[in-house]
Amino acid sequence: MADLRVNIAGVNFKNPVIAASGTFAFGEEYAAFLDVSALGGIALKALTPEIRPGNPPIRIAETPSGILNSVGLQNPGVDAFISGILPRIRRFDTVKIANVAGRTEEDYYTVIEKLNDTEIDMFELNVSCPNVKQGGVTFGTDPNSMAAIVAGAKARAKKPLIVKLTPNVTNIALMAKTAEDAGADAVSLVNTFTAMAINAKTRRPVLANVTGGLSGPAIKPIALRMVHEVYRAVSIPIIGMGGIMTGEDAAEFLLAGASALMVGTATVAEPDAMIRILGELNKFLDENSAATARELTGALEY
Amino acid sequence: MADLRVNIAGVNFKNPVIAASGTFAFGEEYAAFLDVSALGGIALKALTPEIRPGNPPIRIAETPSGILNSVGLQNPGVDAFISGILPRIRRFDTVKIANVAGRTEEDYYTVIEKLNDTEIDMFELNVSCPNVKQGGVTFGTDPNSMAAIVAGAKARAKKPLIVKLTPNVTNIALMAKTAEDAGADAVSLVNTFTAMAINAKTRRPVLANVTGGLSGPAIKPIALRMVHEVYRAVSIPIIGMGGIMTGEDAAEFLLAGASALMVGTATVAEPDAMIRILGELNKFLDENSAATARELTGALEY
Amino acid sequence: MIKKHDICRVASLEPLAKDTYALTLKVNGDMLKYFRPGQFAHIRLPHAGEHLLRRPISVNTIDREAETMRFAFLIQGEGTRRLSQCRPGDELDILAPLGQGFRVKESHQKIWLVGGGIGIAPLLSLRDTVPGREYTAFLGYKSREYAYERKEFEGFCKAVHVTSDDGSIGEKNFVTEALRRELEKEKPDVILSCGPLPMFRSLKRVWEEDGRDVETQVSMEQHMGCGTGGCYTCTCMVAGAMKRVCMDGPVFDIREVKL
Amino acid sequence: MIKKHDICRVASLEPLAKDTYALTLKVNGDMLKYFRPGQFAHIRLPHAGEHLLRRPISVNTIDREAETMRFAFLIQGEGTRRLSQCRPGDELDILAPLGQGFRVKESHQKIWLVGGGIGIAPLLSLRDTVPGREYTAFLGYKSREYAYERKEFEGFCKAVHVTSDDGSIGEKNFVTEALRRELEKEKPDVILSCGPLPMFRSLKRVWEEDGRDVETQVSMEQHMGCGTGGCYTCTCMVAGAMKRVCMDGPVFDIREVKL
Ligand SMILES: Cc1cc2nc3c(=O)[nH]c(=O)nc-3n(C[C@H](O)[C@H](O)[C@H](O)COP(=O)(O)OP(=O)(O)OC[C@H]3O[C@@H](n4cnc5c(N)ncnc54)[C@H](O)[C@@H]3O)c2cc1C
Ligand SMILES: Cc1cc2nc3c(=O)[nH]c(=O)nc-3n(C[C@H](O)[C@H](O)[C@H](O)COP(=O)(O)OP(=O)(O)OC[C@H]3O[C@@H](n4cnc5c(N)ncnc54)[C@H](O)[C@@H]3O)c2cc1C
Ligand SMILES: Cc1cc2nc3c(=O)[nH]c(=O)nc-3n(C[C@H](O)[C@H](O)[C@H](O)COP(=O)(O)O)c2cc1C
Ligand SMILES: Cc1cc2nc3c(=O)[nH]c(=O)nc-3n(C[C@H](O)[C@H](O)[C@H](O)COP(=O)(O)O)c2cc1C
Ligand code: FES
Ligand code: FES
Numbered sequence A, B: 001m002a003d004l005r006v007n008i009a010g011v012n013f014k015n016p017v018i019a020a021s022g023t024f025a026f027g028e029e030y031a032a033f034l035d036v037s038a039l040g041g042i043a044l045k046a047l048t049p050e051i052r053p054g055n056p057p058i059r060i061a062e063t064p065s066g067i068l069n070s071v072g073l074q075n076p077g078v079d080a081f082i083s084g085i086l087p088r089i090r091r092f093d094t095v096k097i098a099n100v101a102g103r104t105e106e107d108y109y110t111v112i113e114k115l116n117d118t119e120i121d122m123f124e125l126n127v128s129c130p131n132v133k134q135g136g137v138t139f140g141t142d143p144n145s146m147a148a149i150v151a152g153a154k155a156r157a158k159k160p161l162i163v164k165l166t167p168n169v170t171n172i173a174l175m176a177k178t179a180e181d182a183g184a185d186a187v188s189l190v191n192t193f194t195a196m197a198i199n200a201k202t203r204r205p206v207l208a209n210v211t212g213g214l215s216g217p218a219i220k221p222i223a224l225r226m227v228h229e230v231y232r233a234v235s236i237p238i239i240g241m242g243g244i245m246t247g248e249d250a251a252e253f254l255l256a257g258a259s260a261l262m263v264g265t266a267t268v269a270e271p272d273a274m275i276r277i278l279g280e281l282n283k284f285l286d287e288n289s290a291a292t293a294r295e296l297t298g299a300l301e302y
Numbered sequence C, D: 001m002i003k004k005h006d007i008c009r010v011a012s013l014e015p016l017a018k019d020t021y022a023l024t025l026k027v028n029g030d031m032l033k034y035f036r037p038g039q040f041a042h043i044r045l046p047h048a049g050e051h052l053l054r055r056p057i058s059v060n061t062i063d064r065e066a067e068t069m070r071f072a073f074l075i076q077g078e079g080t081r082r083l084s085q086c087r088p089g090d091e092l093d094i095l096a097p098l099g100q101g102f103r104v105k106e107s108h109q110k111i112w113l114v115g116g117g118i119g120i121a122p123l124l125s126l127r128d129t130v131p132g133r134e135y136t137a138f139l140g141y142k143s144r145e146y147a148y149e150r151k152e153f154e155g156f157c158k159a160v161h162v163t164s165d166d167g168s169i170g171e172k173n174f175v176t177e178a179l180r181r182e183l184e185k186e187k188p189d190v191i192l193s194c195g196p197l198p199m200f201r202s203l204k205r206v207w208e209e210d211g212r213d214v215e216t217q218v219s220m221e222q223h224m225g226c227g228t229g230g231c232y233t234c235t236c237m238v239a240g241a242m243k244r245v246c247m248d249g250p251v252f253d254i255r256e257v258k259l
Helices: A030-031 A079-089 A106-117 A135-143 A142-157 A170-180 A217-233 A247-256 A264-270 A273-287 B028-031 B080-090 B107-115 B137-141 B141-157 B172-181 B219-235 B249-254 B267-269 B273-287 C030-035 C077-081 C119-130 C150-157 C175-185 C197-210 D030-031 D078-083 D117-127 D150-156 D175-183 D197-210
Strands: A006-007 A011-013 A017-018 A042-043 A058-063 A066-069 A095-100 A124-125 A161-164 A186-189 A191-196 A211-215 A237-240 A260-263 B006-008 B011-013 B018-019 B041-043 B060-063 B064-070 B095-101 B120-124 B161-164 B187-191 B193-196 B211-215 B238-240 B260-263 C003-018 C022-026 C040-043 C053-060 C061-063 C068-074 C091-098 C110-116 C134-141 C161-163 C188-194 C215-219 C237-238 C240-246 C251-253 D004-015 D018-024 D039-043 D056-057 D061-063 D068-074 D091-098 D108-114 D135-143 D157-164 D188-192 D215-219 D233-238 D241-244 D251-253
Touching: A011 A095, A017 A273, A030 A079, A030 B141, A058 A211, A058 B219, A066 A217, A066 A264, A066 B219, A079 A106, A095 A106, A106 A124, A106 A142, A124 A142, A135 A142, A142 A161, A170 A186, A170 A217, A186 A217, A191 B219, A211 A217, A211 B219, A217 A237, A217 A247, A217 B060, A217 B193, A217 B211, A217 B219, A237 A247, A247 A260, A247 A273, A260 A264, A260 A273, A264 A273, B011 B095, B018 B273, B018 D197, B028 B080, B060 B211, B064 B219, B064 B267, B080 B107, B095 B107, B107 B120, B107 B141, B120 B141, B137 B141, B141 B161, B141 B172, B172 B187, B172 B219, B187 B219, B187 D197, B211 B219, B219 B238, B219 B249, B238 B249, B238 C188, B249 B260, B249 B273, B260 B267, B260 B273, B267 B273, C003 C040, C003 C068, C040 C068, C053 C068, C053 C077, C053 C119, C061 C119, C068 C077, C068 C119, C110 C119, C110 C175, C119 C134, C119 C188, C134 C150, C134 C175, C150 C161, C161 C175, C175 C197, C197 C215, D004 D068, D039 D068, D056 D068, D056 D078, D056 D117, D061 D117, D068 D078, D068 D117, D108 D117, D117 D135, D117 D150, D117 D188, D135 D150, D135 D175, D150 D157, D157 D175, D175 D197, D188 D197, D197 D215
Parallel strands: A017 A042, A017 A260, A042 A095, A095 A124, A124 A161, A161 A186, A186 A237, A237 A260, B018 B041, B018 B260, B041 B095, B095 B120, B120 B161, B161 B187, B187 B238, B238 B260, C110 C134, C110 C188, C134 C161, C188 C215, D108 D135, D108 D188, D135 D157, D188 D215
Antiparallel strands: A006 A011, A058 A066, A066 A211, A191 A211, B006 B011, B060 B064, B064 B211, B193 B211, C003 C022, C003 C091, C022 C068, C040 C053, C040 C091, C061 C068, C215 C251, C237 C240, D004 D018, D004 D091, D018 D068, D039 D056, D039 D091, D061 D068, D215 D251, D233 D241
């Protein structure tokens, strides 16, 4: 039984497995399938200042070893979250991360300020959602916008700030470094790759939104490379993700440089996947004589 | 029996299925498995001015629905190609495309000038190989370098010039437009995504080169999106590729905007895959009442 | 915790009609205990490999004693094709039961079932779960070759109205037109319906014109990810809000759901 | 065109030793016609799904009359695990025969076979393809549990020297040390060898010290893509040039190949 505890930007996690934003709703739904308090943390569904209906359906497509989604940040708005949902998820004894989104810089700041005095433990700045036409992803692809919004968020946030990076860039190490220099306490990567599926018979895109975000094992090799590159570029902790389906996948991300992990698509495929992954990671550590999960971080030999 | 003929930059292809560079060597090896002359064309293994040994092995790894390679442009050099190999592949009645690579701009020009008076039909400027440390990929990620090398190559080339784009960029439409404006007669995309595989037990990268290029069905949704984006940005023809394994995959790339297709990983998995894909594409066109392959190009409805 | 995620053994797989199969699984007691008609299972494909998504299939019949659940499905693509190749003894990873199902109240004594094509399948589960009501069924098939389970409906319904697109079985008519004819004569306490979207659109017209006071529940389809409410990919518009078909549905009130 | 790519039926699958299996396939005549010892097949996994790459496995024995090819393999990972679950009647997509194999000349009358672990398997194909020579075998196993096919070698070899790492079968020694001892007594016309890289490194030392004049051929392993010479991923350094194991090899001269 290895020691799975990790610490990210001063926050203690009982283990490094965190639900990825947008794939675990606000956690409640999963109480029927697993002990939510057994998870290291949960990144909640993205929150914006106002209620958002998201994109029209069809919103999901299956691709080889991957899935495409175009949910488009559907959420009840930060106020409804605070009054209606937060009191119900208080009972989960796990780190709660608010995924913060919006169209404008002000949107992000509004969400942060409203959540500052709640029991949310951390913020995850979602500057990388490919499913919204304006805002979102542009912050994540341009270093100047990135610097501005991270600095602005950091100045307002009373909790540690994670910046979630998009993989749709030429140089992700540069974007990570920009976030670090602007005050980010940690980075998480990767969000989804902008992609599309076509139904050749109908000659139409499968998704109503035309494009969506690709996640799952298909992208794991690119995500691993990016975590590895970012690890060499920054000194803040990294939360790695992209196609983690097994404990061994989790170990690979730790070795590449991650201090903790997020799991998204695996949960979509199998509601209790994170519990299985935790068990497998534990077993992997034992079998490979690692006493802690922490010692794997960046321990890749090459 | 649909009409499969296509024309790219004035060159006639009997059908749109072309062997992707680096996966079909110089074609000879495949005479044991298929009628090479039945293919629309073959993009030959990358050529550099001098002989190159490539990267050390292990050079290949399997990933979910993908493969990673780090061959690193191993080739006999353009002179040995012209004297030793070209005379032997003359017999194939198919469009022969030379994939041109190098470290410096001069390297590319040398290869082009040496091949100008041979029976090579087209050039494919490989500014996108992720497996060489210098050169190569930098030309493909920076618009200024791209413009310079494409203009230089175009000024020297006596055959139509295809520019092969890397997907490892923030804005592939911009890179395609840059190539078009600098004189490219066509673009081909995508080359492989920089990626890595880790053996968690040994704590080492699987590839000796640490990173390699990801290809195969895993990347198809991203490749399709990029072809679609480039189609809206340029008016030169597009050769689409990335995970084409079936005739229906081929049709999807045509619909997204490609005029012809390249097939790489499918051949690695199954030597005669291109013949199967051709048959399936033909059948698909017949069953979906398309009289020609050409009419699918860009015919996506949305 | 109720065991809603389990590996279940295939008890049998039989052809029902053209491209239509019945799959019977041996399931655990928890899956049957709280089962309500109209709920579905989310089935991982055999040898799933590169296929990450499960396939949602409504429960067709249940047998609490034998501890089995049966599904009827139509081959649409790779997923349903693979399911049609299952053999007894194979194992399937399933999530069940999911969704809210039909909301049948005490006051619903006279129940009319309106099904189109493979949408007929979930309606049969009423027989096993809500016995002792007066049922009438309206079954619309494409043609005789695709007709399945008519006999089963005849076994528990007072009347069964069969229509087909080409008249090769029952009357040549839209199933919703057969419904209209009967609605003009009498009204049930509730209409429970499942079928393709175009059928629901006709149903809505018939309902507006001849059945406005009759509570009508429709079971919607949507492409799904998790099936468990986590990913918000399976939405449809209900009373102005984006609802999850998997968790808030699949059954919605025809007055509220945008068709 | 010779039919080198075909769907072949599994005739049998038997355990040979711990984690070691023999897979026999019914193959087409073309695959056997030009077969040479040391060649391999490139096998697509059953239900390959997300696994795009084939697995290279040397031919262990052939039977021209029954039109079968047999492979012996050791479970290493997912691919070989799946092969070990094949059942008679299953179909496998294979490419065979590939590579150059051992180059046995008329002058090679006295042939010594040196195999380590699963590398012993391809050496048995000499029995079926180059009969009438004087064979001596040196077989190195990890331990008794992993020992397989010793009897078969005894059936056609003048002498069989068995070693194991722990002495649980044969003498406790490196197989290359057993070879050294015999080389000090007499020299064969050729040594044909297959085994892991560390064994080849010892073999090279033994060869340098005691067998410099003896032609020695080693069968190399490398991670492969196509198996057919197209992708250049399977290289090793031979006489200063990067050669393809799949097409130029897998057998190379010990003087030339970089170990
Ligand atoms: C709540 C619910 C209950 C259902 N009950 C039944 C049933 O009892 N019997 C039956 O035959 N079918 C039923 N369906 C439809 C069934 O889920 C689809 O036919 C099936 O998913 C198609 O998968 P495929 O791989 O064969 O087809 P493909 O077209 O290859 O599927 C590709 C992808 O699209 C999705 N998809 C395609 N069509 C549909 C659809 N109509 N609804 C949802 N997802 C779709 C698939 O799940 C898959 O992810 C139900 C759908 C829902 C939402
Ligand atoms: C010419 C040749 C002949 C061979 N003959 C035999 C034989 O007769 N019997 C036998 O048991 N094994 C043989 N091998 C080794 C066998 O190919 C590997 O053990 C097998 O590919 C491992 O696959 P896996 O999925 O079980 O293991 P994994 O480790 O999960 O494989 C992952 C990937 O690495 C590749 N790989 C891993 N190990 C090797 C290796 N040693 N050589 C080549 N590729 C590897 C696999 O092909 C796969 O692509 C031979 C290899 C070569 C090159
Ligand atoms: C259905 C779905 C919805 C998502 N919604 C969000 C979101 O709201 N905010 C966000 O930052 N990331 C979102 N993501 C991205 C995931 O959090 C994660 O970054 C990505 O899926 C890669 O991890 P995976 O391969 O484990 O899924 C979403 C992903 C999926 C599949
Ligand atoms: C083994 C291998 C070698 C490759 N070598 C080259 C090369 O020399 N030049 C080049 O432009 N692309 C090279 N590529 C990239 C392919 O031509 C193609 O762009 C890519 O693999 C995507 O297509 P696919 O998914 O069909 O393989 C190589 C790909 C593979 C798999
Ligand atoms: S399918 Fe995930 S919320 Fe319905
Ligand atoms: S495996 Fe492709 S060249 Fe050898």
